[in-house]
Amino acid sequence: MALADIQQLVQDMVPDQDDAITAEVRDRAIDQARMRYSEDLPRLEVEEVIWPAMGVFGPVPAGWTDSAVVKAVEFPVGRRPASLVFADAYQTATGWGLESEKALPDGALVRVSYQLPHVLDASSDSIPQRHRLAVASFAAHLLCQQLATRFAGDRETTMGSDMARTESRSRNYAARAKEYRVAYFAGIGQLDPTTQDVVAGSAVSAVVSWPRRNPRHKLVGRGGI
Secondary structure: OHHHHHHHHHHHHHOOOOOHHHHHHHHHHHHHHHHHHHHHHOEEEEEEEOOOOOOOOOOOOOOOOOOOOEEEEOOOOOOOOOEOEEEOOOOEEEEEEEEEEEEEEOOOOOEEEEEOOOOOOOOOOOOHHHHHHHHHHHHHHHHHHHHHHHHHHHHHHOHHHHHHHHHHHHHHHHHHHHHHHHHHHHHHHHOOHHHHHHHHHHHHHHHOOOOOHHHHHOOOOOOOO
């Protein structure tokens, strides 16, 4: 299963000699990486439901969860281009349902596309094999951040050569955390939003600080003064 594969990858990426990274801490980082991956590349499911009666209310797909989001509702099914109706999910005291902008007929076959988080546990997973290394890289990024912070804090209680060694370990883990974050976004084929913000900010700064041309240096024609 993908979980065992990712656990082993993370173990290889962050071999902690001081036992600071327990199995519980590692698995918590993996779950955080799963949630991050779900935000960047949500799982898309497509299911068909039967409209129970003439009206605007219908059932959600069988695989619906509290974290699901409707992306598209198709009716009638099978037209090209697809015939879409506006509909969204709503929650009541008894569960979830769909509400369409317009009434749909009794017994209508309705195709619902929806997004939801990926699953990753001992019995099931939805992360493609090609992205397992990327997810493991993000988990390793989180763990290296934790280790960098831990050793940075340990500087206050160490002296001499031990302090220099602790500072070096903190810097090394911080550098590895950055490398693993880069590897994650490269692995899923997306740009790091943090990097995008920095680039955008640099561009704005460059525009704002662009010097004005001094009019005294303008070219003049021959014979001009």
